[in-house]
Amino acid sequence: MATDPRINILYADVPDQVGVDGPMSDIVEWLMGGTTTLKVLSIVGFGGLGKTTLAMEVFRRVEAQFGCRAFAAVSQKLDMKLLKDLLSQVAQGADGMDTWEEGRLIRKLRECLLNKRYLIIIDDVWSKSAWEKVRCALPQNNHSSRILTTTRIESVAKSCCSDPDDPIYRIEPLNESDSKVLFFKRIFGDKEGCPPQLKEVSNQIMKKCCGSPLATISIASLLASKPVMLKEQREKLLISIGSALEKNPDLEGMKQILSLSYYDLPYHLKICFLYLSFFPEDFKIERDSLIQQWIPEGFVGIERGLSVEEVAEGYFNELINRSMVQPMDINCDGRAHACRVHDVMLELILSKAIEENFVT
Incomplete structure (x- = not known):
């Protein structure tokens, strides 16, 4: 199997992240200091500059200092999935929320966060309207709560940071x-x-x-x-x-x-890669589920001495090796149990899938 012994080194450990120490220190200093009222900071920059990586490292650094914390990504088409994701991370006893309507989700979020010091990170905000819907679910309080957003769009960053004391952090190459x-x-x-x-x-x-x-x-x-x-x-x-x-x-x-x-991908990996166009933006793609979709489609070849599942996992690992997808849920043995497709890479997949008449 094409396992990659470098996965833990390349993706899992904070010391190996390159170029984030200075920006992370600046943002952490802002998060932990200043007024007790709610503050918002927005990281802005074009796709591929590392906004999500920076936000995630900041979250790991300071999450223990907040009573409630959540990290969620916004897709280009905002839906209730985001509110449910936030609520599942901050609420106890929110069973059955899959059937809740939007207003109930917002009310429950506000109830959970109102009297707590919370840290909420909203990744990849695409529009002012999306931000406004999320913002109404995050209550103002005097417990030094903080909101951190990332976006590619300057006007959206300004909308997030409407208060004069809320800074915009322009990430540099x-x-x-x-x-x-x-x-x-x-x-x-x-x-x-x-x-x-x-x-x-x-x-x-x-x-x-x-x-x-x-x-x-x-x-x-x-x-x-x-x-x-x-x-x-x-x-x-x-x-x-x-x-x-x-x-x-x-x-x-x-x-x-x-x-x-x-x-540069071999033919069998191109097909498996294009298949990722079926999944929505910011979706966590489980490895085993993906493998069980590749196999009946006939994408996975036969290799002597290996089961078809082992061959398919080799394909999955090779896409990680080539940095075509981002690994998630990395176990102590170095195996990634899920992956995510970067937004820019997803745009590439979609365009190639149409060009190849594979998925339309």
């Missing part, structure tokens, strides 16, 4: 030093492990990613999947990335960069 650490460690296992003859072209490839953690680790993962890559092959890859970023490092440019990783 990785600096050159942090980009090198992330890039070289993913490929060579060590930031100093790059062979001298490949340093110049590797530096150029890394710089073309313009400090985007998502683009950097995606391209590094593509290179890491190659047993040997000659200098000429890396230069060819550099030209491909350069053409994708001739203008600005916007979302479209990043999608083109990530397309390189898609085209």
Whole structure:
């Protein structure tokens, strides 16, 4: 099975997150200080800059200081799933809420949070209307409660932080030093492990990613999947990335960069990858459930000495190895029991699925 012994190192441990220490310290300082009234901070930046990663690390750092805490993601189409997710994390005795209507969910959330010090993180807010609906469920109190949001849209960040004392944190791309650490460690296992003859072209490839953690680790993962890559092959890859970023490092440019990783997938993994277009945005995809959907579709091949389930789990692990999906629920044995698809990657999957006439 194509298990990845580096999963714990690359994804699970806080010390190995690159470029988050400074921003995390700034945000934690703001969260833990100041007035006792409710405050809101919004992290804003384009897709792939690491807003969710930063928010999650902040949450882990300070969650023990709050009586109630919750972390939930907003999909582009806001529905009651978000309110139910929040309520399940903060409420005791909310059984049967699957049948509750929206007003009852909001009232119960307000009741649970009104007299407690709470920390709520709302990830990936797409619109002012979505924020307003969530905000009405989070009551004002004088217990030093805090709300942290992330968004790609400046106007949405301003809507979240309508009070003059509520700051907007504009996340910056990785600096050159942090980009090198992330890039070289993913490929060579060590930031100093790059062979001298490949340093110049590797530096150029890394710089073309313009400090985007998502683009950097995606391209590094593509290179890491190659047993040997000659200098000429890396230069060819550099030209491909350069053409994708001739203008600005916007979302479209990043999608083109990530397309390189898609085209590099073997045929059987392309099909399994495109199948992820069936799942909604921000959905937690359980590994075993996904495997049991791939198998009857006929996507999983036969390998000598392995069961079809073991082959399918190898496919799942290989998608993680290549950074095409983000692992979740990592066990002590290094196995991820679920995954999530980054928003930018989901847009790529949807466009490729239509282009290939696979899912429409």
